[in-house]
Amino acid sequence: MSKKTEARLLTHAASQFFRHGYSNLSVDDLVQGIGMSKATLYRYFDSKYDLLEIVIENLFQAIEADINELLASKQGPEEKLRTFLILMVERLEGIERSAIEDIKHSVPVLYEKFQTLRKHVIINHLVKVLDDGAEQGYFRRNMDQGVVAHIIFAAIESLTETEYLAESRYRFSDIFDMVLTIVMYGNVVNTTER
Template sequence: MNKTPSPKVAARGPVDHEVRDQIVTAATEHFRLYGYEKTTVSDLAKAIGFSKAYIYKFFESKQAIGEMICSNCLQQIQADVRAAVDEVDSPPEKLRRMLKALVESCLRLFFLDRKLYDIAASAASGRWPATLVYEAFIEQTISDILQQGRQSGDFERKTPLDETTRAIQLIMRPCFNPLLLQHGLDTTDEAPALLSSLILRSLSP
């Protein structure tokens, strides 16, 4: 699968500076305890023992810190999807594994840690860079699987590739977008299998 570039987060200072990691770690813990909206940069500064001005040397805003945390979460989902897809050779099975991994990973990262959901929700509604990279990864992964399926004869070739890719991404959207997934929690056990079967029937040559 093609690798999707990491988002450009509005961070400052040396990229590998350990203070950056301290800030992100403290912010993650505060967001888990109190929520993204209720946590201020002043709260983080007190928790770490730094001045607020010093934190601003590394991140230009609270949103920039939130974007870093969000990016880390979304990169973990991408890693889970890559691992699931790479486990099998069959394009139809790759598609099934992709959808199943998306749902399971999103549930684990966003809904078992409810306070961090605030960040995911803000990121999705605000179209933060990390979410755009995440969606581009999903689109590219679908496209790669479709191309493999067309080459193997598993999928039809008449419909334009970009049109088919976009349609499947829209069908999958309620399963990987945190704002939408929360409204379908009662169907997450059956949705991946049912949607995969529907998609695969539409792709039959």
């Protein structure tokens, strides 16, 4: 079996699942867009369900790889935090909310897996970024950075809901900057304390 063919199937399937959802796609739809047969897809994956599960796992493995590279970089704490959040936006912005809603209703187990991985990967790594900044004296050592990570995550989560964005004059990037600014200035050590 060719790794190249498998990778091509996964890339195409990810774009389709995250654009259209699960119930709106047949296996015929999935293979038609890349000129392969259903038999080829079934050589690599047991089912459409199996394919979506692997797509979700691969998404978060790629995000973790990006974050690990960032954590190893020489960027300063504030820049690392900003880059971290930009990475999350870039990796997740191509996912249509309607597709996730469809996955939620069609395959709730995989929806839960998506949500669990998203929260786990983002919050755990965000805590690492914040803890690293606290060790360097940039963020307050007397604050639980896990709580700060949850505040950032929850604020961005709630302020980027479709309903809020539809009524707001702000774009996602504006909200992202405001959340980061509010959290950072409440979390940054005064220059006299460094």
